[in-house]
Structure formats: C-alpha cells, structure tokens
Amino acid sequence: MKYLDAIDQNPKQFFTLIGEKSQRISFFIFYMPSQQSWYFNLSYGDVTINGAQLTVGPNILRGYRRNINFGLACLSTDGLDPFYLNDFVTGRIKLILLNETDVDLVEAEFDS
Numbered sequence: 001m002k003y004l005d006a007i008d009q010n011p012k013q014f015f016t017l018i019g020e021k022s023q024r025i026s027f028f029i030f031y032m033p034s035q036q037s038w039y040f041n042l043s044y045g046d047v048t049i050n051g052a053q054l055t056v057g058p059n060i061l062r063g064y065r066r067n068i069n070f071g072l073a074c075l076s077t078d079g080l081d082p083f084y085l086n087d088f089v090t091g092r093i094k095l096i097l098l099n100e101t102d103v104d105l106v107e108a109e110f111d112s
Contacts, residue, residue, distance in 0.1 A: 001073075001102050004095040007088035019070045020099045029054070031085050038082040038093075044068055055081045059098060059106045071098035071106065 007013060011031040016024055026043040038054040047067050054060070056079065059071035073096040074082070087093040098106065 001099060002097040004097060007095065009086040009089050011085060017097055019097060023070065025070070025097075033085070036083045038087070042072075044070075053081075054095075056093075058109070059103060062106070062110075065103060065107070069100045069103070071103040072096070073098055073102075073106075 002017075002019075004015070004017070006015065007029065011033070013029050015027045015029075017027050019025055023044065026041075028041040029038060030040070031038050039051055040049070040054055041051065042049045042061075045068075047064055049061075049064070052060075054074055056074050056076045058073050059065075060074050061068065061071045065071070075094045075096065076082070077092050082088075082093040084090075084092070088095070
C-alpha cells in the first residue's frame, strides 16, 4: 500500500503511479467546481477509466478487479466524499494505492 500524498489543491493533477513489480499507472485527478466533486482518469495496460467520480470506499476500483491486480482506497475523516478543492491538503481525504495483497484483504471483508 502506498499513500498518494503529493496531491495538492490544484484542480488538475497528473501522476504516474508505480505499483508492485514496477507497474506504471497513469492517474489524472481533477476537480469540477460546478459539481463540487473530484473525478479521475486512470490508464493501465488495456484498462482505461475516464471521468469516474472519486468517492469514499475501501477499493473504488473493485469493479475492475478481474482486469487489474491493484486497487485504490479513498478514505475520509468524516465519511463524506471529497467535495472541497483542498480536501487532500487538509488531510480530510486520503488516497491509497492498494497492492494485490491489500485488494485480497478488502475482498475478504466483502465476502464475510
């Protein structure tokens, strides 16, 4: 698991995430003030996700678990989805890149 702690309050940010086994994951996060929400695009291998809303959850990439071996957790100090431009700077919202073992642990919780 890797905390994505470089996110600031810039409304458009691009990152190349490095996962296990040197996986290169393209990750673009952007804020839409008219919606008061954060969204993201992600690209890895044959998987491309565009314009997905960033919501609180233990693995917001769970729907892609058969196609990718990593996940993305979005945690909130108050249980609410990210809706402020400065949510990452204040620490209210944290994003975590999950490795395969982390994803398996999340899945075990869903199955129980």
